[in-house]
Amino acid sequence: MPGKEPPTTATPPLGELEIAVMEALWQTSGQSAKDLHATLGAARGISLNTVQSTLDRLYRKQLLSRTKVAHAFRYRPQVARQQLIAGLINDLLGRFTNDAHSSLAAFVDAADQLDERALDELEQVLKARRGEGASS
Secondary structure (H helix, E strand, O other): OOOOOOOOOOOOOHHHHHHHHHHHHOOOEEEEEHHHHHHHHHHHHHOHHHHHHHHHHHHHHOOOEEHHHHHHHEEEOOOHHHHHHHHHHHHHOOOOOOOOHHHHHHHHHHHOOHHHHHHHHHHHHHHHHHHHHOOO
């Protein structure tokens, strides 16, 4: 139907800088905007204000928590890396519900781009998940 809005997703879409900030906070939680600017902003040529705005967006998306320490907020991830990635993948696949076969084929094509070690890990995770389902 023309003009119809796409369905809302449980996992908010993220821009490149938002992902970089999340990655930095998964590595070292509890950083301030100044800390993140020193590691991310300076290398990217972006201002402290841009980093602060990005942190605020991630906080409003409920992906970060923050605690005021002295005059600055310290930010911590509210979701695990794996949980966020799984949510993004599920949201994307959920948009193509009319053809589950094509969605699965696309997932296999994407997995085919992984190196051998990552494919071995994927295979082990799948085996473990199937084992969990069988024992339920």
